[in-house]
Amino acid sequence: MATAYGGYMGKVLKVNLTTQQAEEYPFSDRDRELYIGGKMMAAKILSDHLRGNEKAFSDNNLLVITTGPLTGTGAPSSSRFNISTLSPLTGYVTSSNCGGNFGYYLKKAGLDGLILCGHSETPVWLELCNGQAVFHSADGLWGQKTEQTQAMLDDALRLPNGRVRKNGKICIGPAGEHQVLYSCVVSNERVAGRGGAGAVMGWMKLKAVCASGTQTVQVKEPERMITHNQKWFRYLRKHPLTGSQLPQLGTAGLVSAMQMKGILSTKNYSAGQYADFEQISGERLAEQYHIVNKGCLSCPIRCARTVEIDGKQVKGPELETLVLLGSGICNSNLEAILRWNYELDQLGMDTISCANTIAYAMEANEKGLWNNGLQFSNIEELSQLFEQIAHRQGIGDELAEGSKRLSEKYGGKDFAIHAKGMELAAYEPRKAVGLGLGYAVSNRGGCHLNGGYLVILEGLGLSINPTTYHGKADLTMMFQDLMEMISATGQCLFTSYAFFPSPLMTHPNSWYTRLANGVLPYSGPVVRLINKYPQIAHLHLPVFHHTKAFEYATGMKMPFGKYIRCGERGYNLERQINIRFGADASKDGLPKRLTATLQNAADPQSKVPLEKLKRVYYHARGWNRNGLPKKRLLKKLKIGVDDHD
Numbered sequence: 219m220a221t222a223y224g225g226y227m228g229k230v231l232k233v234n235l236t237t238q239q240a241e242e243y244p245f246s247d248r249d250r251e252l253y254i255g256g257k258m259m260a261a262k263i264l265s266d267h268l269r270g271n272e273k274a275f276s277d278n279n280l281l282v283i284t285t286g287p288l289t290g291t292g293a294p295s296s297s298r299f300n301i302s303t304l305s306p307l308t309g310y311v312t313s314s315n316c317g318g319n320f321g322y323y324l325k326k327a328g329l330d331g332l333i334l335c336g337h338s339e340t341p342v343w344l345e346l347c348n349g350q351a352v353f354h355s356a357d358g359l360w361g362q363k364t365e366q367t368q369a370m371l372d373d374a375l376r377l378p379n380g381r382v383r384k385n386g387k388i389c390i391g392p393a394g395e396h397q398v399l400y401s402c403v404v405s406n407e408r409v410a411g412r413g414g415a416g417a418v419m420g421w422m423k424l425k426a427v428c429a430s431g432t433q434t435v436q437v438k439e440p441e442r443m444i445t446h447n448q449k450w451f452r453y454l455r456k457h458p459l460t461g462s463q464l465p466q467l468g469t470a471g472l473v474s475a476m477q478m479k480g481i482l483s484t485k486n487y488s489a490g491q492y493a494d495f496e497q498i499s500g501e502r503l504a505e506q507y508h509i510v511n512k513g514c515l516s517c518p519i520r521c522a523r524t525v526e527i528d529g530k531q532v533k534g535p536e537l538e539t540l541v542l543l544g545s546g547i548c549n550s551n552l553e554a555i556l557r558w559n560y561e562l563d564q565l566g567m568d569t570i571s572c573a574n575t576i577a578y579a580m581e582a583n584e585k586g587l588w589n590n591g592l593q594f595s596n597i598e599e600l601s602q603l604f605e606q607i608a609h610r611q612g613i614g615d616e617l618a619e620g621s622k623r624l625s626e627k628y629g630g631k632d633f634a635i636h637a638k639g640m641e642l643a644a645y646e647p648r649k650a651v652g653l654g655l656g657y658a659v660s661n662r663g664g665c666h667l668n669g670g671y672l673v674i675l676e677g678l679g680l681s682i683n684p685t686t687y688h689g690k691a692d693l694t695m696m697f698q699d700l701m702e703m704i705s706a707t708g709q710c711l712f713t714s715y716a717f718f719p720s721p722l723m724t725h726p727n728s729w730y731t732r733l734a735n736g737v738l739p740y741s742g743p744v745v746r747l748i749n750k751y752p753q754i755a756h757l758h759l760p761v762f763h764h765t766k767a768f769e770y771a772t773g774m775k776m777p778f779g780k781y782i783r784c785g786e787r788g789y790n791l792e793r794q795i796n797i798r799f800g801a802d803a804s805k806d807g808l809p810k811r812l813t814a815t816l817q818n819a820a821d822p823q824s825k826v827p828l829e830k831l832k833r834v835y836y837h838a839r840g841w842n843r844n845g846l847p848k849k850r851l852l853k854k855l856k857i858g859v860d861d862h863d
């Protein structure tokens with residue numbers, strides 16, 4: 219199905235693993251206008267298919283892999299792709315925005331998206347080339363770890379002259395094959411980590427997908443696009459967050475700031491500070507272990523760290539892994555974390571859910587609820603434990619189910635740190651309550667990014683009052699919608715960091731930064747006004763280059779107000795799907811440790827006032843008190859109305 223818009227290849231392929239048949243999936247230009255690409259395109263496809271009675275491991279589930287209209291256009295940090303599916307971990311829709319080069323090569327193969335359904339009787343891998351799909355046996359690949367799998371796939375794609383055909387690939391490791399509920403999908407060294415998409419691939423018996431081809435992305439206004447991209451690259455390189463902090467320290471650079479703000483999750487989120495934080499800090503990583511920066515295609519930020527394990531240069535840990543396998547389990551051995559990070563990527567497991575599940579198990583053991591032998595600070599046998607989880611052997615078979623299910627079996631729900639069944643990221647939210655709200659209401663569960671990442675205002679970029687509820691709900695909504703759209707266009711969410719004018723970052727004690735910190739909690743009415751009347755923001759913001767790039771690439775008009783409105787549509791559409799699977803206000807929860815226990819006994823505000831925040835958030839969003847979008851909102855967003863209010 220061709221498209222009148224630039225940036226798209228105009229084709230989505232649906233591949234049935236049971237029949238090994240492929241057909242084009244109709245996705246019209248009207249769909250593109252409303253659902254853009256990436257996770258929103260995937261949500262539209264899932265919404266048209268899922269009725270609410272499907273299971274993640276069934277022929278009725280879909281695995282939807284999509285790109286955005288900026289993927290492969292040369293826009294900064296735009297090589298991304300998205301994977302969405304019904305999550306085996308949460309039972310709701312999950313989505314993962316992943317870097318590497320697979321998104322770029324999916325477009326080279328002539329596709330905006332790939333829909334997978336059914337399951338194969340024997341392991342297979344799928345080759346996509348110039349719009350065609352070919353199945354291959356994966357007998358030799360099954361059981362292999364992710365690095366070896368990708369090396370073997372390169373061998374399979376070797377040309378007669380000995381060179382490997384240029385390609386992008388995704389694959390699963392042993393964890394996905396054994397349907398560990400938090401298995402991830404790996405592409406090069408990048409990971410689509412959250413929600414268990416790897417387990418769904420494993421259930422389908424699909425070991426890998428390789429994409430290659432000779433197609434190129436055509437944009438509507440190539441010259442303006444090039445000039446704009448050059449300006450945007452320069453802007454990102456100059457910005458203190460995207461030009462200095464991320465390239466110099468990676469996301470790991472946040473450890474010290476989190477310690478200072480009391481949001482460094484420690485000992486299974488029982489505290490927000492860790493005495494040995496310097497041992498696991500980004501500064502120590504940079505000084506003693508970092509070798510060179512790496513980046514995804516077309517990315518000026520290049521945030522990835524390279525470290526050495528057993529004489530081999532491999533990807534270093536992100537912040538989440540450092541914290542959750544560090545302070546989260548009372549471990550200050552950084553070298554061990556570097557190794558575990560590599561091992562978990564090799565096995566194809568989400569480091570966040572895995573670490574938090576182990577932390578829960580350690581605490582359950584400490585409290586005498588579950589005699590499992592795991593202890594905080596005792597890290598001797600963690601490598602073996604990861605192998606056991608990935609292969610579902612011994613205690614690993616139980617840990618493969620995640621903390622929610624374990625707490626239902628052994629008790630300790632108050633300290634099983636998840637939202638909707640997905641373990642939380644590394645930020646302890648009692649000293650960043652806006653992020654606490656985001657975790658709770660996030661469509662995919664305990665995710666900082668899908669939750670709106672308000673912590674960037676609550677201490678990691680700006681410093682608004684971290685424990686007030688004022689303004690948090692409205693700002694959370696706006697940031698969620700903004701990031702929904704950035705992700706949908708095929709870009710990395712880190713490009714949004716540069717949204718904050720540089721002087722606010724470089725002069726934290728200046729009058730204007732203090733003014734911004736003071737005013738932002740009271741910006742709720744303005745946010746709601748823009749949300750209600752997006753035409754007020756019929757403009758392009760100088761600090762937000764995304765809207766113009768979108769226009770030059772696609773030819774669609776996309777002022778800032780409309781950009782937010784599109785993101786709002788995406789967020790509500792995923793919510794609507796989740797509601798079919800039982801989501802409502804009662805599921806937007808956090809464990810009592812975070813809502814009922816003070817982090818600091820002397821500070822009565824050091825807990826997440828979740829119910830109060832949710833009330834304001836639902837109202838701002840146009841949802842009813844049970845957390846269901848009202849009909850008039852759905853009509854406004856042009857989302858098909860489900861019969862629930």
Ligand code: SF4
Nearest residue numbers: 317513514517521710
């Ligand atoms: S900022 Fe980091 S994760 Fe994002 S595209 Fe660049 S290298 Fe990849």
